Amino acid sequence: MTRGIVNRARVGATALAVALLAGTTVPAAAAAQGRPALQAAMQAIVDSGFTGVQLRVRDRRGDWTGSAGVRELGAAAKPPTGGRFRIGSTTKTFTSVVVLRLVAEGKLGLDAPVAGYLPELGFDPRLTVRMLLQHTSGLFNYTGEYYDDGTVAPGIAWSGQEWVDNRFRTYRPQELVRYSLARPPRFAPGAGWSYANTNYVVARLLIEKVTGRSYADELQRQILRPLGLRDTVVPGTSPEIPGPHAHAYYRYSDAGQEKTVDISRQNPSWISSAGEMISTTGDLATFYSALLGGRLLPAPLLAEMLKTHPTPDPTSDYGLGVFELHADANCSGNVLFTHNGSVQGYGTLVYSAPDGARTMVASITYVDTGIAPTEAYQNAVRRLLAEVFCAGRQVDEPR
DSSP states (O other), X not given: OOTTSOOTTXXXXXXEOOOOOOXXXXXXXXXXXXXXXXXXXXXXXXXXXXXXXXEEEEETTEEEEEEEEOSSTTXXXXXXXXXXXXXXXXXXXXXXXXXXXXXXXXXXXXXXXXXXXXXXXXXXTTOBHHHHHHTOSOOOOTTOEEOTTSOEEOOSOXXXXXXXXXXXXXXXXXXXXXXHHTSOOSSSTTSOOOOOHHHHHHHHHHHHHHHSSOHHHHHIIIIIHHHTOTTOBOOTTOOOOOSSBOOOEEEEEETTEEEEEEOSSOOGGGTGGGTOOEEOHHHHHHHHHHHHTTSSSOHHHHHHXXXXXXXXXXTEEEOSSOEEEOGGGSTTSSOEEEEOEEETTEEEEEEEOTTSSSEEEEEEEOEEOSOOOOHHHHHHHHHHHHHHHSTTOOTTSOO
């Protein structure tokens, strides 16, 4: 998968951090009358094969929201610009912040062995909390491992007809972790980098163990209530998306016939604290603004979060729950922070300049077929990034 949206092998591996523009914002209704380049880029995403897009941009020109495409197949209404959506792996940034706040409270040690907190699971004693958040643990990815030589080690069912037929099944976090631990690790702790949803489910178990509270309750205590994120939901096993939302779909072949199913309702416990959350573009902007603005973490821990480890992608490295897009990989002349996400039929794009003066958050809905996005889609996303971060120049254009 490319950086634009869904990596079927990783379940939304990439994502970026967002910051909220300080100062007076332009009312959305007035702002939506302008920014034709943004509207055209959204329409290009829809034309490339997606069902709908909702977009929020905050920059020196104010707060702009817009949408394109349809809310549901067969209907004419556009996606609601303030609608909720499944944010997929963008959840990982929230989970990481909770862990780091517990480090600040002295309840967890960033470089302490995970086994010291969860001795009953039999973790390698070399595995640390930092390695979980950084994806350097080597733990088997319970949603499947995809190796450099092209071989695949399957994980739990999260695609195809088997998943569609069982999409309301409940998984317990311990069940997912034990599934991973029963399989060979990808490498020894700290010996490499490999994106694994398992890491952030173990992080959930750590949160619950040291606080005595549920993951959802701790997210409320640490982030959602303090920031007033009233439209952000930690669904647990609930299949519902409360409030207005665009719909997502899944297409598969059954006895030679193509079937398209509305899978907006699903039990997200299969992805747990690695990707279960529901939010809005506004709440995500507020969260990332608070994070990068130093309102959620002490400066030393924010610096640790943004300290990166190399990844196989030459354009980006990974911190503790965020990707850094290199300065020489985009036209802004600065790094950007990101952690995009996806779950079946929902994609989340989140990009921010480090100072938060320019941000872009989008929700994209589609009919999930398991096929990688087209070059037309990638070009449309580059157009969006160019308009927001590069004064209209293409993101991959030399500065």
